Amino acid sequence: MPDVFVNYRSGDGDQAAATIEEALTHRFGTDRIYRASKSIAPGEPFDSDLIRGVRRSGVLLALIGPGWAEHPALGKDSDWVSREIQEAFLCDIRVIPVLIGRRTERPVRDDLPRPLRKLADCQSLRYDDRNKEYDLKQLGDWLARLVPELAEADRESAQASESGSGTHNTARDVRGPSVQTGTFSGGVVHIGPSKRSVRMGDGGNYVEGDNSGGIRQTFHRDPGQEDDGR
Template identity: 70%
Template sequence: MPDVFINYRTGDGEQAAATLDGALSARFGRDRIYYASKSIPPGTPFDGHLIHSVRRSGVLLALIGPGWIGHGALHSDGDWVGREIQEAFLCDIRVIPVLLGRRTERPTKDELPPPLRKLADCQSLRYDHQNKEYDLKQIGDNLARLVPGLAAADREAPEEQDSPAPTYNIAGGVHGTAVQGTVNGEVNTVREAHGPVHIGPSNVRMGDGGNYFQGGNEGGIRQSFGRSRPEEDDER
């Protein structure tokens, strides 16, 4: 089942269609991109194959070149380009206009036949062969975000890096207040402490009433209340 259906008009966008097919097939897989010249088997009635493939696709790229609007077939009932787009709208399939070149503008509703006027409201992308590498990447990135199947098959998706293992401070059986500081490189564990506990770097200066200890606590914790300010404070 194709995820992307490339819709284009002969004489206006077939070269860009071939380029897009090659780039997207290389990125997501050949079978995920529908391009009529490649995807219709020899001897297969093209009309049924085209409509069936549009209905099963996830998104339709409508390639619009400088001569797309002025083409005589646009307002004809037998225009297959228009029929594919119309079928996508009827099946509630996302249609993305791809404007070819730097100067091609998105069609206005007045320029389109009634069944295709919704195309004027669709947000577009641009493909310019002079900006080929960037534009192809932008189109591919947008498709990967919009179509879940493509995201899973994306060969250009960034590799996930393993996160560093977390560091934990564990205080068990603490009755009272436990103040935990930053631990770098090792785990500090305090168990069966009764009273305030401070876990932090060994160079932390404690004020009156604070407790800092390492090792066992079987003998209890002694608190020291002394002068915590410099002697000069009394003279101010």
């Protein structure tokens, strides 16, 4: 079942809808993102499929372009953009306005048809094609926080866990300088001819002196454990 329903108006948000749906599908899986032109099978009655798609979703993204609030169909019974948003409100489904472009403003409550005025009170996100990578990541991150099923399916989170966040390195029998920078556990810096060793920060060492006898230091420490520098 879909977790995210992409609500948009043709001619005012369809390009953004396709881009957003593609990015979210890549991150969370194709079955979790509903966009009408992709999700409704040929020959399927679209009206019942749309309502069912909204009711089974955890979040509805209401894509709002520059001319969205002024569209003459907005609020009419025949307007599916309005009907999908109203259905989400009736079913107590979270609605997130997504403002398309840099200059699109959040709709003003008094400018909206009465059944849609609640939309003006919903916190919004922004999607700007010129800031696409950042905006899509922000949108995906928020959805993963708000919908537990999406967090479990989040491929970006899984990739980050696999790659790890620590630095692992080993320096043995060093002749000459050895420098490691950034966030690390178990670091060593060796410079110059004098004989002096100074501990630097969390697990780091600064060593000056003749290192011809060899320096053995492991740049790895499990959280909560003391350094074992040799």
